[in-house]
Amino acid sequence: MAEMQYFEGEKLAFMKNDSHFRKRLSIARMLLYCVFITSEAVRSASFSMTPKNDDNEVALRSPLSQLSRRQILASPFAIGGAIAYGKSLSDVAKKISRGDLEYPPAHEKRVESTIANAMVAAVPSFLSEKNTNRPFRVLEIGIGDNCRVSRRGLYDEAFEELSKRGVSNIALTGLDIVVPKSNVMAQAENRLNKNSSGKQMKVNFDVLEGSIESKSTFSNGWFDCVVCALTLCSVDNQVAALEEVKRVLRPNGGTFGFVEHVAVNIEEPYRILNLQQQVFDPLQQVVAHNCHLHRYTGDNILKVFSIQKEEDYALSSRLSYERFLVDDMWPVS
Numbered sequence: 001m002a003e004m005q006y007f008e009g010e011k012l013a014f015m016k017n018d019s020h021f022r023k024r025l026s027i028a029r030m031l032l033y034c035v036f037i038t039s040e041a042v043r044s045a046s047f048s049m050t051p052k053n054d055d056n057e058v059a060l061r062s063p064l065s066q067l068s069r070r071q072i073l074a075s076p077f078a079i080g081g082a083i084a085y086g087k088s089l090s091d092v093a094k095k096i097s098r099g100d101l102e103y104p105p106a107h108e109k110r111v112e113s114t115i116a117n118a119m120v121a122a123v124p125s126f127l128s129e130k131n132t133n134r135p136f137r138v139l140e141i142g143i144g145d146n147c148r149v150s151r152r153g154l155y156d157e158a159f160e161e162l163s164k165r166g167v168s169n170i171a172l173t174g175l176d177i178v179v180p181k182s183n184v185m186a187q188a189e190n191r192l193n194k195n196s197s198g199k200q201m202k203v204n205f206d207v208l209e210g211s212i213e214s215k216s217t218f219s220n221g222w223f224d225c226v227v228c229a230l231t232l233c234s235v236d237n238q239v240a241a242l243e244e245v246k247r248v249l250r251p252n253g254g255t256f257g258f259v260e261h262v263a264v265n266i267e268e269p270y271r272i273l274n275l276q277q278q279v280f281d282p283l284q285q286v287v288a289h290n291c292h293l294h295r296y297t298g299d300n301i302l303k304v305f306s307i308q309k310e311e312d313y314a315l316s317s318r319l320s321y322e323r324f325l326v327d328d329m330w331p332v333s
C-alpha cells in the first residue's frame with residue numbers, strides 16, 4: 001500500500017479521492033498467506049505437550065500428529081509459498097546487487113504524477129514572486145544511492161508541465177545519508193537534462209550528504225517543492241524529518257509530494273495485508289534500507305502540518321490525498 005499526498009505549504013487543504021483504492025489479492029499475497037498457515041501449524045505443533053503418566057510427566061508428541069486436517073491440506077501450498085517467497089527474495093537481492101531494481105509501472109506512474117502535481121501546484125506563487133530570476137528550487141529527500149527517480153525519468157512529466165507554465169530554470173537538490181557515486185550522479189544529471197533539453201529548460205542537479213531528521217543548512221522556506229519516494233518509511237524519526245521538510249518549504253505556496261508505504265488503517269478491510277506488513281516489517285528493515293512497512297505516515301504528516309480533521313482538507317482540489325494498493329510491490333505494497 002502506498003499513499004500519495006501533497007501539501008501547499010501553510011495553506012493546508014486537500015481532497016481525498018479513494019477511486020483507485022482496489023481490493024485485489026495478488027498471487028504473491030496468497031502464497032505468503034500459505035506461509036503463515038504453515039508456520040502457524042508448525043508453531044502450534046512444536047509446542048504441544050500432553051501428560052504421559054500418573055506422575056504428570058510430559059512427552060512431546062510428534063508435530064505432525066498435532067496438525068489439523070486443514071493444516072495438513074494447506075501444507076503443500078505453504079511449502080510452495082515458501083519456495084516462491086525465497087525465490088522472490090533472491091531475485092530482488094540479485095537485482096539490488098546489479099543496481100537495476102525496478103518497481104512496478106503502477107508505482108512509477110504514481111511517483112511521476114505526484115511529483116508533477118506537487119511541482120505544478122507550487123508554480124503560481126513562485127511566478128508571483130518579484131525575484132523570478134532565481135531557479136525553481138526542488139528538494140528530493142532520500143534520493144537513494146542510485147538516484148532512481150531521476151534516472152528512471154520520473155521528473156519528465158513535471159518538467160514538461162513546468163515548461164508549459166514558463167518555468168525554465170530548475171535547481172534540484174538531492175539529500176541522503178548515503179550519497180550516490182559520481183558516475184550515478186552524472187547519469188542522473190544527463191537524464192534530467194536530456195528530458196529538458198528540447199524545452200529550453202536548464203536543470204542544475206546536486207546531491208548533499210545529510211539527514212533530513214536534523215536541521216540542515218538551508219534557510220527557512222528555501223524550497224518551492226519537496227518530494228520523496230519511499231523515504232519516510234526509511235527515516236528513523238518521521239516527525240523530526242517532517243518538521244524539517246516543513247521548515248525548508250516556502251510557507252506561502254510551497255508544496256510537498258510523496259509516495260510512501262503506509263500501514264493498513266484499522267478501518268480498512270485488508271486484514272491479511274495488515275498481518276503481512278507486521279510480520280515482514282523486521283525483515284524489510286534489514287534488506288531494504290531500514291524501510292518500515294507498517295507506519296502511520298499519513299497521520300504523522302497530518303500532525304506535523306497541523307491538519308486536524310477531514311473537513312480541513314476537503315476544501316481544495318489543488319491538494320490531494322490518496323491511498324492505493326500496488327499489487328506487485330515486493331514483498332507487500
Ligand SMILES: C[S@@+](CC[C@H](N)C(=O)[O-])C[C@H]1O[C@@H](n2cnc3c(N)ncnc32)[C@H](O)[C@@H]1O
Pocket residue numbers: 141142143144145148149175176177178210211212213228229230231234235236241288289291
Ligand atoms: C528505500 S530507499 C528509497 C530511495 C529512493 N527514494 C527511491 O525511491 O528509490 C530510502 C532512502 O532513504 C534514505 N534515508 C534514510 N534515512 C534518511 C534520512 N534521515 N535523511 C535522508 N535520507 C535518508 C536512505 O539512505 C535511502 O537511500
